Amino acid sequence: MERVIAAIYTGQGLAERLQPLFKEELGDCRIVSILDDSLIGEVIRSGGVTPGVTRRLVQYYRHAEDLGADLIFNTCSSVGETADWARPMFRTPIVKIDDAMAREAAGQYNRIGVVATLPTTLAPTRQLLLREAERQQRTDVQVVDALAQGAYQALTSGRPEEHDRLILEAALSAAGTVDVLVLAQGSMARMEDRLRAETGLPVLSSPRFGVRALKEELAKLRAAGRQETTEKIG
Template sequence: MQTVVAIYTGQGLADPLKKVFQEMLPDIRLVNIIDDSLIGDVVRAGHIPEVVSRHLVQYYRHAEELGADVILNTCSSVGDVADEAVGTIGIPIVRIDEWMAAKAVAGYARIAVLATLPSTLEPTLRLIQRKAEEAGKEVQLVSGLAEGAFDALISGKPEEHDRLLLETAKRATDAADVLVLAQGSMARMEQALAEATGKPVLSSPRSGVEHVKAILDAVKETKTGS
């Protein structure tokens, strides 16, 4: 049985992502490592503190010890740590948002990135720009920070979170061909945002699991071939 270890910096995405795994990869062993102190440290610092990077790398190594075939880094705010760890960890590490970024670049020239935290917005913008450069394409990036939405969500006001996110999406719509949701936890708003703006909306949970599936299929094929 193949094993995927998903590493979380907060609680919110674990259950929705588990459902995606059950749908797309029902036969794998899924192990979750959740340290909800990490995102709080990132938000307070406004960047990724060294202690957060160190803890994440420790979790990657623990995932290896657990027999993981693939590690899924589920938090876009710390995606840069996953990139830096590639090569030092003996198994593939998937950034949940990597294929989403690649799809945005492949299909659209004007890309609006929506986020509720600056710590997630900036890494996602950088990732999309890097994917554009790798593809030899020029893209126009639009920043859409829904200020106050994250605080509303953690204060138990999801309706306020959704309202602020929707307002931000509407402001970004005219300058964009597609809306990209920087945080996996925003995926539940995908359909509502598409209906309200008339623009395609990309989110990371499903494409992240698709990326994991592609790697697992390749690993299985290699083992079968050998």
């Protein structure tokens, strides 16, 4: 049976990076994309998630469930806390793109540098890492902010070289005090190899972690389906 994954996007750009990963890791699934780039615009203007953004996201999660999605993939770290809040409202599991990355970072490293191009993503990622450290009972985890001020605007204005330069500068500013760099936005994954080479540090980005988390959830669904079939036969 073909499995369906509904990917919810709040902005342009990330879908193109995720498509090869979907094909590589989830080749037997059908991916349905729901994109509303007004969401991230409203988050940026308001400095955080508004009631209107929350309402529209929940509507998109509901659309995904209504169309028969087996999993909902929340691809935007800026609205991750909304996904956490909404999970109990739906039968369909909601997988956040950055949860698995946060588990890895909080479980393996003590001093984590978070590189972001938007303050509205920096704060939720910091909180996600600290919650994950608490869940793993790791009291020695510290998070260092590294905001690449203006990088997001450079990218959306068609200046990718400036975007990359500002990210590199932010990463280098934190590199001497941290054990690992975490890229807060999936769209920053393009810088993963360069930052690793320039800083000499491990660099974690969310797209591959998130897609592999989807793969793990699908395996659980298939196992549960086989168990249900066995019980019915028995």
